[in-house]
Amino acid sequence: MASSFHFLHKPRLLHIFLILTILTPYAISCYTSIFGFGDSLTDTGNTLYIPPPSKAPNCVLPPYGETYFHNPTGRCCDGRLIIDFTAQNLGLPFVAPYFGVRNSSGAVNLEKGVNFAVIGAPALDDSFFEERGITNPFKNVSLRRQLNWFKDLLPSLCSTPSNRKKLLQSSLLMMNFGGNDYVRTLIAGRGAEEVRSYVPFVVNTISSAINELIELEVGTIMVQGCLPVGCLPYYLTYFRSSDKEEYDSRGCLIWLNKIAEYHNELLQIKLNHIRQLHPHATIIYGDIYNAALPFFLFPRKFGFTKEAHMACCGTGGLPYNINTSVACGYPPTFAFDHPFMYVSWDGFHLTEAAYRLITKGLLEGRYTIPPINTSCVSTVVSAEYSKFD
């Protein structure tokens, strides 16, 4: 009996092994490393390691990380972010937080990439806000500062200039900025007009950073736009209005989304200029605004069976499950079961389910302008997503 059991099952095991070998993402991708810049949409844990000027942000507390990492990693999500799904789909390890790497004894392979993003980071330097009397609730980690960390790290990444060129040419640099410049200003009580007047400064800061990265010969730069913040539960609660005219048919705040749209338009115009000046650089606009917007229009189509404007983690109140004075992580907040049924995790940030779908849209080329070279990612993508679709 025992021997025929083995005889019957060995070929089947071999068969399974072959299928796994074909589907397992290995280095099919054109990209050999990922570098991250930005804020809480991209931070994979820097905030855990930077000495805090005040209390640590809520994203380092449970229930953050409950879906995927099963403990808080410093990511502002129940699980993985866009940069995490991208890394997995390229067959690369999760992008290590710069400050975690700096403190470790060199066990992390920097050549696969490093993440400089920090929760709350604006594009503009602190001085911009100080001059205008806007206080900074977060750390001094503007785009300029993150870029300087990157430049400081480069010599230790590569022993020779030609190694460096090779490394940077085959890297994918992912950047998201803007949200915190505007939100910080709005929360400081400044009106929409003042916030709009900051947009050209923010976009110029982003575009001059891209120019510097092009000079460093970074191969591909993906710059994400702003999310439709006017659809997110925290802002819907904070700026709640009795005037129905302020809301669109999806229940989103029109004036707030218009600020994000203005930023995204201006950013795309700038990116076009940069592409004309540097035809050999690959500059991709990651349209996370339009990738996320349908979630609020047809939530069920995407598996979001709960009210799309309700945060998964909050104090329990209707209609948004948000009390603007208590952030997820602090009592008495709690998370509902099944975060994958929600678009928003904590009112500010999306769930890993939403980030997964956004990443799919980016890497399939539907929400990348120009479309990302899908032959660089498609095999890996289909292997990863086939587990969930």
Ligand SMILES: *[C@@H]1O[C@H](CO)[C@@H](O)[C@H](O)[C@H]1NC(C)=O
């Ligand atoms: C990281 O290193 C800095 C100084 O180099 C230190 O102040 C900090 O406590 C360290 N953080 C961790 C998490 O070990």
Ligand SMILES: *[C@@H]1O[C@H](CO)[C@@H](O)[C@H](O)[C@H]1NC(C)=O
């Ligand atoms: C903030 O960062 C800027 C740019 O790197 C630097 O010039 C400034 O001294 C920093 N401020 C503080 C308080 O660390």
Ligand SMILES: *[C@@H]1O[C@H](CO)[C@@H](O)[C@H](O)[C@H]1NC(C)=O
């Ligand atoms: C929000 O939380 C604060 C602090 O716990 C509490 O004092 C307040 O009553 C809450 N507001 C609402 C609308 O529940």
Ligand SMILES: *[C@@H]1O[C@H](CO)[C@@H](O)[C@H](O)[C@H]1NC(C)=O
């Ligand atoms: C896309 O990537 C493949 C694989 O590296 C390459 O052969 C092809 O030329 C690229 N296509 C474009 C349009 O860049």
